[in-house]
Amino acid sequence: MxxxxxxxxxxxxxxxxxxxxxxxxxxxxxxxxxxxxxxxxxxxxxxxxxxxxxxxxxxxxxxxxxxxxxxxxxxxxxxxxxxxxxxxxxxxxxxxxxxxxxxxxxxxxxxxxxxxxxxxxxxxxxxxxxxxxxxxxxxxxxxxxxxxxxxxxxxxxxxxxxxxxxxxxxxxxxxxxxxxxxxxxxxxxxxxxxxxxxxxxxxxxxxxxxxxxxxxxxxxxxxxxxxxxxxxxxxxxxxxxxxxxxxxxVDGLIAAAYLLTFAPRRLLLNAVRQALRRNEFHVVYQPIIDTASRELVGVEALLRWHHPRWGAISPASFMEEVESSEMLGPVTQFVMKTAIAEMSQRAPAIPLRIAVNIAPGDLERRGFVAQVVALTAGLPAGMTLVVELTERFLLAPSPRTATIFNALKARGVRFAIDDFGTQHSNLDLLGRFQFDYVKIDRQFVNQVDTGGADLITGIVSVAKHYGLQVIAEGVETESQHAVLLAAGVPFAQGYLYQRPVKADQLAQRRQHDDATTSRIPV
The missing domain is CATH 3.30.450.20 (PAS domain)
Known part of the structure; x- marks a missing residue:
């Protein structure tokens, strides 16, 4: 028995x-x-x-x-x-x-x-x-x-x-x-x-x-x-x-699946929290240049993480989790605050524009507008903050989004629509929101050497119709630069001009370019 x-x-x-x-x-x-x-x-x-x-x-x-x-x-x-x-x-x-x-x-x-x-x-x-x-x-x-x-x-x-x-x-x-x-x-x-x-x-x-x-x-x-x-x-x-x-x-594996799903996320977000406190994050800058003169007119601020044990960690491995968590606010604030502070300290080699990417969760955060206004209040004359969003964040009309646009535009903040054309494109977005810049995704820039120049020209025409300026991303070759220049693209960024660097290296590059320019006979 x-x-x-x-x-x-x-x-x-x-x-x-x-x-x-x-x-x-x-x-x-x-x-x-x-x-x-x-x-x-x-x-x-x-x-x-x-x-x-x-x-x-x-x-x-x-x-x-x-x-x-x-x-x-x-x-x-x-x-x-x-x-x-x-x-x-x-x-x-x-x-x-x-x-x-x-x-x-x-x-x-x-x-x-x-x-x-x-x-x-x-x-x-x-x-x-x-x-x-x-x-x-x-x-x-x-x-x-x-x-x-x-x-x-x-x-x-x-x-x-x-x-x-x-x-x-x-x-x-x-x-x-x-x-x-x-x-x-x-x-x-x-x-x-x-x-x-x-x-x-x-x-x-x-x-x-x-x-x-x-x-x-x-x-x-x-x-x-x-x-x-x-x-x-x-x-x-x-x-x-x-x-x-x-x-x-089965029952036993359900608990294990829960741990496998949620424990790594908690550990990752905790590591991000610790990294902010220990100053493991830093910001690098990719120059944005004038295609006609190749002069520096702005930078795009990019977040980087150097862990003392794991070394360099790609943002792609943690930002998706950060964007859906309470850590989004502190991380976004760190990038904006650091970029504005570092660029403001390097006059007169100050870029005209500082571009910062934001996530859809930022637009839903309370106090986001007040945070941006406070950070931009001390910007030196001639320096502008540009907020970059991808078009997929804006396909659904939102009165709150329009209110944020109006409030920040009134404070001198500019807006760029990033990766334009890679989602369900809707030209209504360009008329519904007061954008200042359109960024052409690198996948279109890569096609200019194989007959994709007409598409670039079309995007430039659409942008001009709405009173927007165009920035091309991912420029890697001189032939791409030449096509963009011929198509009327006023600004560009990419490895052809410079890889993302720290603020002091960016300043040195600007000083070097100025010195080189001064030696050119006229």
């Missing part, structure tokens, strides 16, 4: 571990499947929202440009003068194939065809809060080509009908397909829908294959999207594999 009890006491924990392990695995699978579905939905909503914004901009442009001039023509006889004015105005409307004047319920004058006589009922419309829109499989004058029509009635009995090529809408939808969307369509209720291939379908057709619908708040249309099988499968496996790994653990 005692042997049976002992055997039972040995088997029972094993049985409980197996049952617990199976239960954990089942829960982990269910949670991972649920999480994957949530992420897929969020991805579809994000893409759908971007597509809605793009179509909104097309409709807004067509509806508002030359609106008053077109309204003044509506109702006038389709004389040669009216036709000429109508044709001239149509050339100013982007995306528009033709504009027609309406009197009563009939189209009587077209910018493309001159006098016409078609009933307005040939162009079904969905009425919104302002102008009406509709999707058509074709027009009586161009068969087989889907279009979108926008109708504006400036006065009773008269109107203006604009016809937009469906290919423009298909091009917009095709952008969503590039980011993991299998199918995307624009649906205008009661009139029809057009997909990314430019194919027209009835509004009442089957919509089961579309899993997410995002409606416009400005116009009576919706974007329908559904992720590709590959993206969905990849997202499910992304969460399923960790779920299966966790599910295979």
């Amino acid at each position: 005692p042997d049976r009890i002992r055997r039972t006491s040995v088997r029972l924990p094993l049985f409980l571990c197996v049952v617990c392990g199976a239960a954990v695995m089942l829960v982990a699978i269910l949670l991972s499947e649920h999480e994957a579905k949530v992420r897929v939905t969020e991805h579809e909503q994000l893409i759908g929202g971007d597509l809605v914004d793009s179509v909104d901009r097309i409709l807004d442009s067509v509806s508002t440009r030359r609106r008053n001039e077109l309204a003044a023509l509506a109702g006038k006889p389709c004389s040669s003068e009216v036709r000429a004015s109508l044709a001239e105005l149509e050339t100013h409307l982007r995306y528009v194939r033709a504009v027609a004047l309406v009197s009563g319920d009939r189209l009587y004058c077209s910018s493309a065809l001159g006098p016409i006589d078609r009933p307005l009922s040939d162009y079904p419309l969905s009425v919104g809060r302002g102008d009406s829109i509709g999707l058509l499989a074709q027009t009586p004058y161009q068969l087989g080509v889907p279009v979108l029509v926008i109708f504006n009635r400036p006065a009773p009995g008269t109107g203006v009908l604009s016809i937009v090529e469906g290919d423009y809408l298909a091009d917009v939808l095709a952008h969503g397909v590039r980011y993991g969307v299998q199918t995307a369509s624009i649906l205008v209720s009661d009139t029809g829908r057009i997909n990314a291939r430019g194919t027209f379908g009835p509004a009442s057709g089957p919509l089961a294959r579309y899993t997410t619908r995002v409606a416009s708040h400005k116009w009576p249309f919706s974007i329908l999207v559904s992720s590709s099988e590959g993206f969905i499968s990849g997202m499910h496996w992304k969460y399923r594999i960790p779920g299966l790994a966790v599910g295979l653990l």
Whole structure:
């Protein structure tokens, strides 16, 4: 009997571990499947929202440009003068194939065809809060080509009908397909829908294959999207594999997994805390130069850690944990305080700008603005603090972020958008936030020797449109420098000019450059 009890006491924990392990695995699978579905939905909503914004901009442009001039023509006889004015105005409307004047319920004058006589009922419309829109499989004058029509009635009995090529809408939808969307369509209720291939379908057709619908708040249309099988499968496996790994653990291993997951993090953050107290951290500076003169105009401050036992430790091995912990504030403050103090002590070789990277957690910290203001209050004349953020931190609109921008800009702080173009790029960011600089990521700079110069030129053009200056990162060769200079990039940094160095070495380099310049005959 005692042997049976002992055997039972040995088997029972094993049985409980197996049952617990199976239960954990089942829960982990269910949670991972649920999480994957949530992420897929969020991805579809994000893409759908971007597509809605793009179509909104097309409709807004067509509806508002030359609106008053077109309204003044509506109702006038389709004389040669009216036709000429109508044709001239149509050339100013982007995306528009033709504009027609309406009197009563009939189209009587077209910018493309001159006098016409078609009933307005040939162009079904969905009425919104302002102008009406509709999707058509074709027009009586161009068969087989889907279009979108926008109708504006400036006065009773008269109107203006604009016809937009469906290919423009298909091009917009095709952008969503590039980011993991299998199918995307624009649906205008009661009139029809057009997909990314430019194919027209009835509004009442089957919509089961579309899993997410995002409606416009400005116009009576919706974007329908559904992720590709590959993206969905990849997202499910992304969460399923960790779920299966966790599910295979038994009771005893769950505790071990907890220690393996959290103990190293606690040790790392404690080491960071000790490093700050023991002055193991220091800041190095990579020069930012004027591409035309190669003169030093600024520096980017970079954190470095030299441990007495482990030697140099890369920021990549600890900053990710720091950014999600309470140590982010002290570390960010150390970099800013050190950079400002060291650069301020080295006049007259003072750079014009000190660039410091911040994390998204910094923008959420209380007192962040007051901390930056206090640190920059003692900056010497001619020296400016530049705060660098990556665009992925700003894709979701945040009133707090805009408030921080305004508060710090009022104190002379400048802002740079880092790694521009490497995430889900959204040009709306450049208009929504008051950036001063755009930093071109090194991956684009590396492509200039293999035909990527046009992309750099395009980024420079976009930056100029928004009144921003461009800084190229990761310049390593003279040929890259030459291409950037030709493309109009005013500033650059990289190993070609100098690797990151300590403040005293930076000062020596500046003095050496000044001495060299003074010996050059003029």
